[in-house]
Amino acid sequence: MTTHHLESETILRLAGGSLDPVLALVARTHIACCPECGGALAALEDAGGVFLDDIAPEPVSATLRERALAALDTAPETPATPAQRPIALQPGTVPAPLDAMIGDDLSAVRWRSIAPGVAKHDLPTPKGSRGRLFLLKIAPGKRVPEHGHGGTELTMVLSGSYSDHLGCFGPGDVADLDADLEHRPHVDPGAPCISVVASETPVRFKGLIGRLLQPVLGI
Ligand SMILES: [Zn+2]
Structure with a gap:
């Protein structure tokens, strides 16, 4: 499982607009300081015309999940940023959109x-x-x-x-x-x-x- 980052399914639901707004707010706040999750969201949004319109506002089906993960696998690598932990925040500061x-x-x-x-x-x-x-x-x-x-x-x-x-x-x-x-x-x-x-x-x-x-x- 994924730790320290958003699960693929969470990013998928964020891209498709079916993530609850409170979860979406925290997801976007993490993405604001994480190139890895930001790259995954951008790849999904780029692929949006292909299938995101089909997403029902309900749990993601296994088929849809496989297609989305395949899209992530074929997406171009984000530029040479090591896919590690998110950039550390300045202590006491708050990223957007929070x-x-x-x-x-x-x-x-x-x-x-x-x-x-x-x-x-x-x-x-x-x-x-x-x-x-x-x-x-x-x-x-x-x-x-x-x-x-x-x-x-x-x-x-x-x-x-x-x-x-x-x-x-x-x-x-x-x-x-x-x-x-x-x-x-x-x-x-x-x-x-x-x-x-x-x-x-x-x-x-x-x-x-x-x-x-x-x-x-x-x-
Ligand atoms: Zn992340």
């Missing part, structure tokens, strides 16, 4: 404490979205209880970093998690981790502690 919503200075965000070491800032949900969008600030060294996800969730780190079994996620990295994945992230020592989260449905916490925390955390 900056239009929260400004470009993370230190100016007004946080609401929701649990010890955890603060949240709700963002307005774009029209037509059924999802939720918020910023999350978690203290250094803090562990989040193991949880799964009711639907697709995109988390992009803006400042600091966190780690789980998929690796370490720093500024610019995105976690594109589907409903099947369960993880137990912890924030790395040194600085709080600030991320923007878009989710189709609420997070599902496991275990007694997690279930008790769920209504408190409200995420």
Whole structure:
């Protein structure tokens, strides 16, 4: 599976206009600082006349997915940029298009404490979205209880970093998690981790502690 970048299916749905607007906003914010995902989106948009008009606003069919991935495989390579991790963001800055919503200075965000070491800032949900969008600030060294996800969730780190079994996620990295994945992230020592989260449905916490925390955390 893809880690630190958008899944191919997410880029496909973004190109076809069927990605929920909250997910699309976070996807485009990652793309603004990731040549690799930006190249994949450009290749799909170039191929748009061929098949994108056929995309139904529903889960992508296996056939369509194969055709799209084939289009990606035959797309010209993006110029000699190593396909590695996204460009690191300047600490505390906010890339477009998220900056239009929260400004470009993370230190100016007004946080609401929701649990010890955890603060949240709700963002307005774009029209037509059924999802939720918020910023999350978690203290250094803090562990989040193991949880799964009711639907697709995109988390992009803006400042600091966190780690789980998929690796370490720093500024610019995105976690594109589907409903099947369960993880137990912890924030790395040194600085709080600030991320923007878009989710189709609420997070599902496991275990007694997690279930008790769920209504408190409200995420
Ligand atoms: Zn990427």
